[in-house]
Amino acid sequence: xxxxxxxxxxxxxxxxxxxxxxxxxxxxxxxxxxxxxxxxxxxxxxxxxxxxxxxxxxxxxxxxxxxxxxxxxxxxxxxxxxxxxxxxxxxxxxxxxxxxxxxxxxxxxxxxxxxxxxxxxxxxxxxxxxxxxxxxxxxxxxxxxxxxxxxxxxxxxxxxxxxxxxxxxxxxxxxxxxxxxxxxxxxxxxxxxxxxxxxxxxxxxxxxxxxxxxxxxxxxxxxxxxxxxxxxxxxxxxxxxxxxxxxxxxxxxxxxxxxxxxxxxxxxxxxxxxxxxxxxxxxxxxxxxxxxxxxxxxxxxxxxxxxxxxxxxxxxxxxxxxxxxxxxxxxxxxxxxxxxxxx
Amino acid sequence: xxxxxxxxxxxxxxxxxxxxxxxxxxxxxxxxxxxxxxxxxxxxxxxxxxxxxxxxxxxxxxxxxxxxxxxxxxxxxxxxxxxxxxxxxxxxxxxxxxxxxxxxxxxxxxxxxxxxxxxxxxxxxxxxxxxxxxxxxxxxxxxxxxxxxxxxxxxxxxxxxxxxxxxxxxxxxxxxxxxxxxxxxxxxxxxxxxxxxxxxxxxxxxxxxxxxxxxxxxxxxxxxxxxxxxxxxxxxxxxxxxxxxxxxxxxxxxxxxxxxxxxxxxxxxxxxxxxxxxxxxxxxxxxxxxxxxxxxxxxxxxxxxxxxxxxxxxxxxxxxxxxxxxxxxxxxxxxxxxxxxxx
Numbered sequence: 001x002x003x004x005x006x007x008x009x010x011x012x013x014x015x016x017x018x019x020x021x022x023x024x025x026x027x028x029x030x031x032x033x034x035x036x037x038x039x040x041x042x043x044x045x046x047x048x049x050x051x052x053x054x055x056x057x058x059x060x061x062x063x064x065x066x067x068x069x070x071x072x073x074x075x076x077x078x079x080x081x082x083x084x085x086x087x088x089x090x091x092x093x094x095x096x097x098x099x100x101x102x103x104x105x106x107x108x109x110x111x112x113x114x115x116x117x118x119x120x121x122x123x124x125x126x127x128x129x130x131x132x133x134x135x136x137x138x139x140x141x142x143x144x145x146x147x148x149x150x151x152x153x154x155x156x157x158x159x160x161x162x163x164x165x166x167x168x169x170x171x172x173x174x175x176x177x178x179x180x181x182x183x184x185x186x187x188x189x190x191x192x193x194x195x196x197x198x199x200x201x202x203x204x205x206x207x208x209x210x211x212x213x214x215x216x217x218x219x220x221x222x223x224x225x226x227x228x229x230x231x232x233x234x235x236x237x238x239x240x241x242x243x244x245x246x247x248x249x250x251x252x253x254x255x256x257x258x259x260x261x262x263x264x265x266x267x268x269x270x271x272x273x274x275x276x277x278x279x280x281x282x283x284x285x286x287x288x289x290x291x292x293x294x295x296x297x298x299x300x301x302x303x304x305x306x307x308x309x310x311x312x313x314x315x316x317x318x319x320x321x322x323x324x325x326x327x328x329x330x331x332x333x334x335x336x337x338x339x340x341x342x343x
Numbered sequence: 344x345x346x347x348x349x350x351x352x353x354x355x356x357x358x359x360x361x362x363x364x365x366x367x368x369x370x371x372x373x374x375x376x377x378x379x380x381x382x383x384x385x386x387x388x389x390x391x392x393x394x395x396x397x398x399x400x401x402x403x404x405x406x407x408x409x410x411x412x413x414x415x416x417x418x419x420x421x422x423x424x425x426x427x428x429x430x431x432x433x434x435x436x437x438x439x440x441x442x443x444x445x446x447x448x449x450x451x452x453x454x455x456x457x458x459x460x461x462x463x464x465x466x467x468x469x470x471x472x473x474x475x476x477x478x479x480x481x482x483x484x485x486x487x488x489x490x491x492x493x494x495x496x497x498x499x500x501x502x503x504x505x506x507x508x509x510x511x512x513x514x515x516x517x518x519x520x521x522x523x524x525x526x527x528x529x530x531x532x533x534x535x536x537x538x539x540x541x542x543x544x545x546x547x548x549x550x551x552x553x554x555x556x557x558x559x560x561x562x563x564x565x566x567x568x569x570x571x572x573x574x575x576x577x578x579x580x581x582x583x584x585x586x587x588x589x590x591x592x593x594x595x596x597x598x599x600x601x602x603x604x605x606x607x608x609x610x611x612x613x614x615x616x617x618x619x620x621x622x623x624x625x626x627x628x629x630x631x632x633x634x635x636x637x638x639x640x641x642x643x644x645x646x647x648x649x650x651x652x653x654x655x656x657x658x659x660x661x662x663x664x665x666x667x668x669x670x671x672x673x674x675x676x677x678x679x680x681x682x683x684x685x686x
Contacts, residue, residue, distance in 0.1 A: 030503065036510045098471060102464035121445035121513050124467065128441060128506040131471065135478045136499035145488035152495055156479035160373065163471040167379045170464050 006336035007329045011065040018079065019064055020046070020057055022086040026137050030129065039114055039126035040133075043093050049117050058109045062337055063088045066223075067198040067205075069333065070216050073326035076206025080142060084151065084201050087138035091155075092194060094130035095162055097123055102170060103253055107246065131159070143205065151201055158197040165190025172256035176279070180261050184225065187258075191231070192224025199223070215320035222313035223334045229306040230338040232257035236290070237299065251286050251293075254279055259302045263293045271296070310334055349679035350672045354408040361422065362407055363389070363400055365429040369480050373472065382457055382469035383476075386436050392460050401452045405680060406431045409566075410541040410548075412676065413559050416669035419549025423485060427494065427544050430481035434498075435537060437473035438505055440466055445513060446596055450589065474502070486548065494544055501540040508533025515599035519622070523604050527568065530601075534574070535567025542566070558663035565656035566677045572649040573681040575600035579633070580642065594629050594636075597622055602645045606636045614639070653677055 023044060030037040038051040045058020064085025068078040099105070100113040101120050107113060115123035138155050141148055168186040172178045199220030203213040234242075235250035236259055250257050260279075267275045271292055278289050293299075313334050317327050366387060373380040381394040388401020407428025411421040442448070443456040444463050450456060458466035481498050484491055511529040515521045542563030546556040577585075578593035579602055593600050603622075610618045614635055621632050636642075656677050660670050 031507050031510075033511075035514070036507055095471075098467055102467060122510060124441055124445060125506055125510040125513065127471075128438075128474065129503055129510070131474055132499055132502035132506055136496065136503060139492065139496050139499065145492055149482065149488055149491060149495075152492075153479065153482050156475055156482065159475035160472055160479060163468055163475055164374050164379055167374075167465060167468040167472070168376075170468065171378070 007069065007333045008060060008062055008065060008336050011069055012061070015065065015068055015078065015082070015085075016057070016061065018082055019061060019085055019089070022082045022137075023089060026086065026090065026133050030133065035118070035122075036126065036129060039118055039122065040090075040093075040130050042117065043097050043114050043126065043130070044089075045109065049112070058111075059089075059093075061085075061089055062333075063092055063195060063198045066195065066220070066333065067202040069329060070199045070202025070220075071206045072202075073322050073330060074203045074206035074208035074212060074216075076202070076208075078202075081202055081205045083140040083142075084138055084205065085198075087134045087155065088194060088198050088201075090130050090137055091134035091159060091162070094127045094134060095166065097127035097130065099166060101127075102166070103255075105249065105253075134159070141205070147204060151204060154197060154200070158193045161189045161193040165193065169255070173254050175256075176276075178256050178261060180258065180265070183256065183258055183261050187225055187228040188221065191228035192221045195224030195227065196220035212320050212322075215316045218316035219313045219320070219330065219334075222309045222316065223337070226306050226309035226313065226334065226338045229258055229302060229309065232259055233299070233302055233306070233339075236260075236293070248286050248290055251289055254282070258305060259293060259298045262298045262301050263296050266296045266298065267292070306338060310338060350412065350676045351403060351405055351408060351679050354412055355404070358408065358411055358421065358425070358428075359400070359404065361425055362404060362428055362432070365425045365480075366432060369429065369433065369476050373476065378461075378465075379469065379472060382461055382465065383433075383436075383473050385460065386440050386457050386469065386473070387432075388452065392455070401454075402432075402436075404428075404432055405676075406435055406538060406541045409538065409563070409676065410545040412672060413542045413545025413563075414549045415545075416665050416673060417546045417549035417551035417555060417559075419545070419551075421545075424545055424548045426483040426485075427481055427548065428541075430477045430498065431537065431541050431544075433473050433480055434477035434502060434505070437470045437477060438509065440470035440473065442509060444470075445509070446598075448592065448596075477502070484548070490547060494547060497540060497543070501536045504532045504536040508536065512598070516597050518599075519619075521599050521604060523601065523608070526599065526601055526604050530568055530571040531564065534571035535564045538567030538570065539563035555663050555665075558659045561659035562656045562663070562673065562677075565652045565659065566680065569649050569652035569656065569677065569681045572601055572645060572652065575602055576642070576645055576649070576682075579603075579636065591629050591633055594632055597625070601648060602636060602641045605641045605644050606639050609639045609641065610635070649681060653681060 027037040027040050030040065034051055038047060041047040042049065045056060046054060048054050067085045067088060068081050071081040072078040096108065097114050100108060101115045101123055105113055106116055114126055135155065138152060139148060141151065165186055169190055172186065196217045200213055200217040203216045232250065235255065235257060236248055240247045264275055274288060274292055278284055314331055317330055370380040370383050373383065377394055381390060384390040385392065388399060389397060391397050410428045410431060411424050414424040415421040439451065440457050443451060444458045444466055448456055449459055457469055478498065481495060482491060484494065508529055512533055515529065539560045543556055543560040546559045575593065578600060579591055583590045607618055617631060617635055621627055657674055660673055
């Protein structure tokens with residue numbers, strides 16, 4: 001694997017430390033007792049199970065980095081977006097803590113999930129605390145009262161979309177009539193809304209005109225969909241050493257991700273019976289299902305859908321009249337986040 | 344039981360319909376599909392398990408009613424506080440949905456809890472959606488941008504206190520070193536913070552001076568503690584037909600409520616062994632523990648603590664220089680909410 005020199009790494013070099021300080025500033029205010037904020041820090045990757053510092057962070061922090069990059073691309077000072085970036089990252093991690101409880105996922109980022117370390121009730125509380133803290137952190141932004149209120153309203157609307165997307169995702173597991181359209185709506189809520197908000201908020205903080213804000217929202221929305229489709233690809237065909245999850249976990253959990261829905265649509269005769277039978281039950285052997293999904297050509301079809309979203313993201317950037325270097329950074333970021341080195 | 348003619352009923356007559364409309368306005372915006380907002384409506388009492396209207400509401404809505412009353416007592420228009428009242432009630436119910444998951448409580452308000460009807464993962468999502476919606480509903484307040492931001496910051500801080508209080512409450516179940524002081528801090532966060540916010544927010548909306556706002560916060564804080572102590576009394580000695588819960592559920596769940604902590608402090612010799620043994624295990628017979636708690640005189644001691652909080656609440660009102668009728672309504676409300684007809 002080549003050493004990454006993409007825009008994300010460049011952003012991380014410039015802003016990662018400041019972002020972590022901004023996030024930690026909020027955790028330090030949560031409580032005098034160590035465990036409640038400790039669970040939050042553990043989720044963010046900065047401490048281990050015994051609450052000792054790890055000296056690193058978990059996750060790429062790409063949503064806040066996108067927010068800072070969009071602020072800069074619109075002529076703003078990226079550092080001013082740090083409180084919003086912290087709010088976005090804390091909100092994102094709240095949703096991961098609760099998703100892991102709901103899915104009973106044992107591992108995340110190569111470590112036991114919060115519920116496995118502290119139990120489901122306290123993991124639920126840690127997530128709730130992070131959710132409240134995210135709304136609080138956003139309001140620390142230095143901006144006009146009107147801009148802050150516009151951002152707070154959009155942030156709350158987005159958080160609601162996020163939770164509704166998670167509801168839909170879970171409901172798909174027991175439904176047998178889920179279409180690819182249903183799926184795209186679900187990921188627009190669950191995954192794309194927070195990424196679209198991140199890009200849009202950067203433009204708002206930079207004082208960009210309404211038309212540019214809207215185009216960056218559209219860019220973020222398609223990038224978010226592409227990112228989720230890439231995640232679905234990783235959830236089936238990803239290398240466990242890179243994902244930090246067990247292999248084919250999305251199949252084990254009967255998650256109705258895009259490749260699975262495509263396979264269910266494509267499978268005929270005995271193939272359809274094998275798939276339907278597997279998705280009607282719990283347990284059972286994953287290998288035959290994996291082989292079947294591969295043989296139906298679903299991986300190529302999924303990658304084509306991903307490419308389509310990336311092209312729509314790029315078209316929105318073209319309409320936004322950004323400087324060429326800024327446009328190129330946002331295109332490269334989209335490419336980097338979705339695993340592609342070209343396209 | 345005499346027919347209630349207290350201030351709460353009077354407030355409900357005036358504002359209950361408008362409050363329910365304000366709450367429903369938000370649920371109607373949540374999603375086109377019925378189940379996600381349906382779980383929220385079920386929690387609020389307005390629909391049954393099949394999502395058909397019940398024609399009533401669940402709960403007294405006393406927190407928003409307190410907010411409206413405080414706005415009026417400070418010379419404001421109570422209706423203007425309705426968006427904040429809706430936010431408070433939605434936030435309160437989010438916390439109940441998650442508490443019921445954590446405690447595995449089977450019933451609330453004479454009906455199965457949300458997790459029992461829709462399963463834990465979706466109940467968790469419904470609660471998360473209500474949490475996001477509460478922050479959104481607050482921002483619909485018609486007020487100056489500065490006032491809205493002050494309320495939004497305090498609301499997010501309060502939501503964080505609420506979740507931290509719930510964390511502490513759960514952690515007490517497995518700790519053996521919990522003091523009555525620890526307990527009072529916990530209920531100040533878990534129960535009193537939202538009630539203190541409700542009273543304070545009413546004063547803010549009415550444009551009351553800072554000193555009056557602070558006294559109403561103090562009033563709400565002590566009222567909230569008194570209310571929780573009364574809830575603890577009901578959780579052990581309450582009539583299941585009135586509480587809608589199974590009898591002595593707090594003992595069954597090993598909740599370290601004030602009466603239990605007092606009993607653990609008072610018990611000596613064999614009594615101490617019986618109590619310690621029960622609280623070290625799960626399961627076991629509740630009756631001997633109930634009898635022991637009664638024999639230790641703990642009920643009287645708990646009621647004395649409740650009376651102390653009520654007197655502190657009244658003292659804050661005395662310092663707030665309200666009109667005599669307004670002061671009297673707030674004193675009566677505190678009395679009504681804590682089960683006392685005198686004192």
